[in-house]
Amino acid sequence: xxSTNGNGSPRIGFYVCHCGHNIASVVNVEEVQKFVATLPxxxxxxxxxxxxxDPGQELIQNDIKEFKLNRIVVAxxxxxxxxxxxxxxxxxxxxNPYYFHMINIRENVSWVNTDKVMATEKAKDLAxxxxxxxxxxxxxxxxxxxxxPAVMIVGGGIAGIHAALTIAxxxxxxxxxxxxxxxxxxxxxxxKTFPTLDCxxxxxxxxxxxxxxxxxxxxxxxxxxxxxxxxxGSYKATVRHKPRYIKEDLCVGCMDCIDACIYKEAKYPxxxxxxLSMRKPVYIPFPQATPQVVLVDPETCIDFKSRRxxxxxxxxxxxxxxxxxxxxxxxxxxxxxxxxxxxxxxxxAKRAPQYGYGKHQNVFTALEVERLVNASGPxxxxxxxxxxxxxxxxxxxxxxxxxxxxxxKWCSRVCCMYSLKLAHLIKEHTDAxxxxxxxxxxxxxxxxxxxxxKLLKEGVHFIRGRVAEVTDWALMPEEKDRLTIxxxxxxxxxxxxxxxxxxxxxxxxxPRDDAQEIRRMFNISCSNEGFFLERHPKLAPVSxxxxxxxxxxxxxxxxxxxxxxxxxxxxxxxxxxxICAGKIExxxxxxxxxxxxxxxxxxxxxxxxxxxxxxxxxxxxxxxNEALCKGCGTCVAACPSxxxxxxxxxxxxxxxxxxxxxxxxxxxxxxxxxTEMEVQ
Amino acid sequence: xSAETEIKVAEKKPWEPKIIAFFCNWCTYTAADLxxxxxxxxAPNVRVIRIMCSGRVDPQFILQAFASGADGVLIGGCHPGDxxxxxxxxxxxxxxxxxRRMLGSMGIEPDRCRLEWISASEGDKVKTVINDMVEKxxxxxxxxxxxxLIELSNKELGIKETEILREEAVAHAx
Numbered sequence: 109x110x111s112t113n114g115n116g117s118p119r120i121g122f123y124v125c126h127c128g129h130n131i132a133s134v135v136n137v138e139e140v141q142k143f144v145a146t147l148p149x150x151x152x153x154x155x156x157x158x159x160x161x162d163p164g165q166e167l168i169q170n171d172i173k174e175f176k177l178n179r180i181v182v183a184x185x186x187x188x189x190x191x192x193x194x195x196x197x198x199x200x201x202x203x204n205p206y207y208f209h210m211i212n213i214r215e216n217v218s219w220v221n222t223d224k225v226m227a228t229e230k231a232k233d234l235a236x237x238x239x240x241x242x243x244x245x246x247x248x249x250x251x252x253x254x255x256x257p258a259v260m261i262v263g264g265g266i267a268g269i270h271a272a273l274t275i276a277x278x279x280x281x282x283x284x285x286x287x288x289x290x291x292x293x294x295x296x297x298x299x300k301t302f303p304t305l306d307c308x309x310x311x312x313x314x315x316x317x318x319x320x321x322x323x324x325x326x327x328x329x330x331x332x333x334x335x336x337x338x339x340x341g342s343y344k345a346t347v348r349h350k351p352r353y354i355k356e357d358l359c360v361g362c363m364d365c366i367d368a369c370i371y372k373e374a375k376y377p378x379x380x381x382x383x384l385s386m387r388k389p390v391y392i393p394f395p396q397a398t399p400q401v402v403l404v405d406p407e408t409c410i411d412f413k414s415r416r417x418x419x420x421x422x423x424x425x426x427x428x429x430x431x432x433x434x435x436x437x438x439x440x441x442x443x444x445x446x447x448x449x450x451x452x453x454x455x456x457a458k459r460a461p462q463y464g465y466g467k468h469q470n471v472f473t474a475l476e477v478e479r480l481v482n483a484s485g486p487x488x489x490x491x492x493x494x495x496x497x498x499x500x501x502x503x504x505x506x507x508x509x510x511x512x513x514x515x516x517k518w519c520s521r522v523c524c525m526y527s528l529k530l531a532h533l534i535k536e537h538t539d540a541x542x543x544x545x546x547x548x549x550x551x552x553x554x555x556x557x558x559x560x561x562k563l564l565k566e567g568v569h570f571i572r573g574r575v576a577e578v579t580d581w582a583l584m585p586e587e588k589d590r591l592t593i594x595x596x597x598x599x600x601x602x603x604x605x606x607x608x609x610x611x612x613x614x615x616x617x618x619p620r621d622d623a624q625e626i627r628r629m630f631n632i633s634c635s636n637e638g639f640f641l642e643r644h645p646k647l648a649p650v651s652x653x654x655x656x657x658x659x660x661x662x663x664x665x666x667x668x669x670x671x672x673x674x675x676x677x678x679x680x681x682x683x684x685x686x687i688c689a690g691k692i693e694x695x696x697x698x699x700x701x702x703x704x705x706x707x708x709x710x711x712x713x714x715x716x717x718x719x720x721x722x723x724x725x726x727x728x729x730x731x732x733n734e735a736l737c738k739g740c741g742t743c744v745a746a747c748p749s750x751x752x753x754x755x756x757x758x759x760x761x762x763x764x765x766x767x768x769x770x771x772x773x774x775x776x777x778x779x780x781x782x783t784e785m786e787v788q
Numbered sequence: 789x790s791a792e793t794e795i796k797v798a799e800k801k802p803w804e805p806k807i808i809a810f811f812c813n814w815c816t817y818t819a820a821d822l823x824x825x826x827x828x829x830x831a832p833n834v835r836v837i838r839i840m841c842s843g844r845v846d847p848q849f850i851l852q853a854f855a856s857g858a859d860g861v862l863i864g865g866c867h868p869g870d871x872x873x874x875x876x877x878x879x880x881x882x883x884x885x886x887x888r889r890m891l892g893s894m895g896i897e898p899d900r901c902r903l904e905w906i907s908a909s910e911g912d913k914v915k916t917v918i919n920d921m922v923e924k925x926x927x928x929x930x931x932x933x934x935x936x937l938i939e940l941s942n943k944e945l946g947i948k949e950t951e952i953l954r955e956e957a958v959a960h961a962x
Contacts, residue, residue: 186821215824221832633908717874740873741844769835770856
């Protein structure tokens with residue numbers, strides 16, 4: 109902490125940034141600079157090309173020394189971007205960082221306003237408000253709180269797995285909470301990965317078992333986070349363990365119970381195989397599931413329906429691991445940081461009815477075909493239509509639920525590449541003619557364009573055009589009993605009908621159904637389309653607006669495996685950087701009671717959502733526990749006697765801002781205008 | 789430019805609505821930044837004051853803004869259920885409803901004081917709300933409470949006292 113000088117009469121240094129042309133092309137920065145130089149208290153007023161650059165920051169530091177400045181005001185971009193930068197610069201110059209104030213004339217002025225005169229006037233008003241405000245600034249000391257080194261990761265797909273391993277390998281405790289009965293996420297369902305065509309299971313399952321075996325990772329599958337309280341450094345989460353009706357610590361995954369189930373035939377759709385195969389009421393999601401523990405589905409188990417099953421499964425289990433009377437259990441954990449990697453949901457193909465998913469049996473989603481081509485899938489890797497035939501020709505329709513004004517406008521980023529991969533695999537497995545129907549081929553990424561090139565040479569057909577419909581209405585003899593794809597081939601400018609035996613819909617990526625509830629629980633934001641919102645699209649892509657909560661993988665937006673893993677690593681590094689610092693510096697914007705003014709009316713007490721305000725009976729005054737105060741200022745605004753002040757947002761500071769913004773505003777039109785009106 | 793000449797310049801300019809906005813740091817302020825990053829052009833009449841939570845908005849801020857010459861006051865907070873501090877926006881809503889009723893009885897039209905829930909991702913809503921509000925306030929015309937005060941004193945106190953008031957205003961701007 110630097111010195112807390114700056115008391116006495118204000119000597120203000122004002123700096124207006126050109127931001128290259130970003131500000132200077134709309135706001136007349138020179139005029140602003142000259143105007144501010146005339147304001148009381150201003151000792152130095154300058155404009156500079158890039159205030160955030162090293163020379164810009166040095167300018168401030170040198171001026172502090174040379175002109176004995178004790179207040180700094182910078183008019184540039186948003187404080188959400190560079191307030192920290194300039195506070196550090198002021199501190200390096202020997203000033204308490206809270207003597208700095210930042211004015212936003214880029215996002216709030218030059219980027220959104222076009223009239224140069226009006227924009228310059230606005231910038232001048234904002235500058236005057238800032239200058240008036242810093243008169244009231246006080247030196248403040250940052251609050252430091254210790255950080256709990258444990259991390260909770262929500263979602264055990266590839267992003268969650270990678271983040272968990274990274275943090276655990278650094279020797280920190282990780283709680284990995286997964287909703288499903290196994291970790292692995294969507295990646296576990298894939299057969300091969302683009303563009304290298306290495307087997308998804310071969311690269312994923314070793315990581316899954318590493319998670320299971322890492323002593324620093326507490327793996328909770330079939331569990332959901334119910335409640336989160338607290339703040340960065342000390343979050344308290346309540347996790348609900350859903351009953352799997354199997355004692356997880358006793359089950360060894362021998363699967364004797366599955367064989368012994370009273371149902372001789374599996375007759376319920378297997379979720380993991382997208383309903384393409386059947387499972388019994390007691391089942392394991394897939395052979396490499398981690399943990400290797402079975403579970404009972406109460407929706408289909410006879411004993412849950414009638415309570416009159418012979419319970420052959422219990423008889424078969426020699427470890428007594430089956431307990432059909434399990435109920436929800438709750439566990440509370442304390443962690444310092446949280447990483448959300450809750451993933452995506454594939455677009456519901458029924459929302460694009462023109463493609464006939466659910467109507468024509470041989471229309472498949474891409475994820476279904478992923479399971480079909482998978483050696484451990486429902487057909488052991490054979491690509492078959494729903495009537496059990498090998499297709500002679502297959503059409504892959506791109507952009508289903510992506511780049512479409514009717515459904516979702518965004519590009520899902522992975523569909524072009526996975527469609528190429530599926531085209532390759534289908535051709536390899538069936539030797540069918542494969543048609544790709546695309547709007548644009550989007551193959552940015554290392555080795556991706558080369559993969560596209562390879563497919564072109566393999567003899568896969570590419571037809572440019574958005575498919576109009578998939579129909580079983582045959583016009584030609586060769587279309588009989590097949591599906592016909594009707595499309596305008598925009599490269600030859602004609603409508604074509606292409607008969608195929610199988611249609612694959614390259615469905616896009618959409619946010620999970622409960623993304624909004626999750627967002628609320630963790631107090632973060634979603635962008636318009638419903639994916640979790642990052643703090644800054646470029647400079648803080650895995651941070652959120654809530655400190656200590658990070659996001660990784662497709663919950664932040666559509667992305668492929670390499671990007672998800674990279675983000676997971678970044679989120680893990682962000683969490684570790686907080687943990688390794690050992691303590692967290694908090695904004696000192698907390699509130700406090702001025703005891704002599706407090707009338708003891710208690711109106712503030714029920715307003716505080718953090719129960720930070722208590723009543724001191726002995727002196728009949730309210731008291732704010734600074735450690736609990738988060739600095740919203742709600743109590744400050746409500747205090748009838750004005751006896752609560754909020755650091756950085758004191759009444760005087762805000763009133764002086766209002767005054768600075770409006771100086772003479774009423775007089776512009778006041779007496780003169782109204783007399784004119786009377787004349788009229 | 790001295791304060792006095794500034795008054796003169798200001799008097800000659802055609803009237804433009806001046807609106808003071810209080811934006812919550814976590815939602816609307818961020819959304820306004822997003823509007824900036826997305827270059828969503830909107831009316832230049834709104835001046836933003838950043839606060840940590842809409843719950844910090846003291847009714848006095850709004851009254852003071854009107855008294856100092858604002859033609860409108862806009863408050864932007866998180867959607868119900870989304871407050872960064874759990875419920876500051878609800879606390880504001882209570883005060884806002886009461887205050888709006890009071891403003892009405894003071895002759896300040898309800899459209900001059902507006903509360904909007906704008907989440908961090910709704911940059912386009914910032915644009916729409918600002919443009920809409922500026923348009924509405926423009927139609928209402930200037931509120932100019934400080935001007936009216938001078939006019940009032942013209943009638944009641946006579947020209948001499950008005951001059952003193954005006955000089956005080958100039959001195960205050962100092």
